[in-house]
Amino acid sequence: MGGEDHPVGAGDPQRATAGVELDRGGRHGRTLSPRQQGLLREQWTAEEVDLRLTAAMRRACDEVRERAARADRPLRDAAFDLALERLLEAARLRGRPLR
Incomplete structure (x- = not known):
């Protein structure tokens, strides 16, 4: 997985398509895995x-x-x-x- 400032799949098209790219107001986006996307939808x-x-x-x-x-x-x-x-x-x- 990439860090906060290192998108997953930056040079790997297969990994890049496995997640969703976030728009961070013109800054570099971050690709989230399907698991991370699910965690964003959870509210505790x-x-x-x-x-x-x-x-x-x-x-x-x-x-x-x-x-x-x-x-x-x-x-x-x-x-x-x-x-x-x-x-x-x-x-x-x-x-x-x-x-």
């Missing part, structure tokens, strides 16, 4: 945001605790290990493995 109440955020934070904490216990390592090291694994996997899925 403050309570729903709080529930989803709490659930995500609990899952993340549980994963770190589990990793720390399994590897007999401090929580900080376990969190760092998980973060690196996720970065490596994201790069691999984008066809740009870091290893």
Whole structure:
């Protein structure tokens, strides 16, 4: 996916047609994936945001605790290990493995 200022599919016609280009008042547009388009249509109440955020934070904490216990390592090291694994996997899925 592209960042806020880097449109997805900028040099890739196949990826560029998979989303919708936003007009940002004459500035460079941003292509949104179908999933991102769906998220824009969703509206959550403050309570729903709080529930989803709490659930995500609990899952993340549980994963770190589990990793720390399994590897007999401090929580900080376990969190760092998980973060690196996720970065490596994201790069691999984008066809740009870091290893």
